[in-house]
Amino acid sequence: MECKRNNRITFYLVVCLLGFVTIGCCKSDNPLIEIPLVSTVGIQDITDNTAVCEGNNLTDGGSDIIKCGVCWDTDSSFLFIEKVHHIQELYDTGSFKSSITNLSSDTKYFVRAYASNKRGTGYGKIISFTTVSPNSIQINFNKSIDYGNIIDQD
Secondary structure, three states, X not given: OHHHHHHXXXXXXXXXXXXXXXXXXXXXOOOOOOOOEEEEEEEEOOOOOOEEEEEEEXXXXXXOOOEEEEEEEOOOOOOOOOOOEEEEEOOOOEEEEXXXXXOOOOOEEEEEEEEEOOOOEEEOOOEXXXXXXXXXXXXXXXXXXXXXXXXXXX
C-alpha cells in the first residue's frame, strides 16, 4: 500500500517537473526583437493643401516591417497612428516619401514618421510645417538656381 502511494507521489512530481521545464523553455517573444528606429527627415513641396514628408527606416528592430508611413494632425499632443491621420506604406529599411493631401490652407501641422514590426511601433521626431495661403504659392522652376529679384523698370 505504501509503495503505491510513493509511486503516485513520484509520478505527480515527475509530471510537475516536466511541466515546469516545458513552460520555462517555451517563449513566444524573441527578446532580441526591438521596436524599429525611424527618423522624420523633413517636409518638402508644401502647397495650400498638400505636403510631402520624408522618413527613414533606420532599423527594422530584428523583425520585418509590417507598415510604415507618416502621421499628422494640427495638435502635437497625441501624434500616434491610433489617434490621428496617417498614411500607411510598406517599405523595408531605407528612405520613403509620403504625400499628405486634403490639408487646410494657412494651417500649422505636426508630422512624424513611423514604422511598425511585430514588437511595436517606433516614431521619428515631431516636426511642424504650415501650409501656404492659396494666394502666396511660389513657383520655383529650378531649386538649384537663385533667380534673384525682379524689378519693374517703370
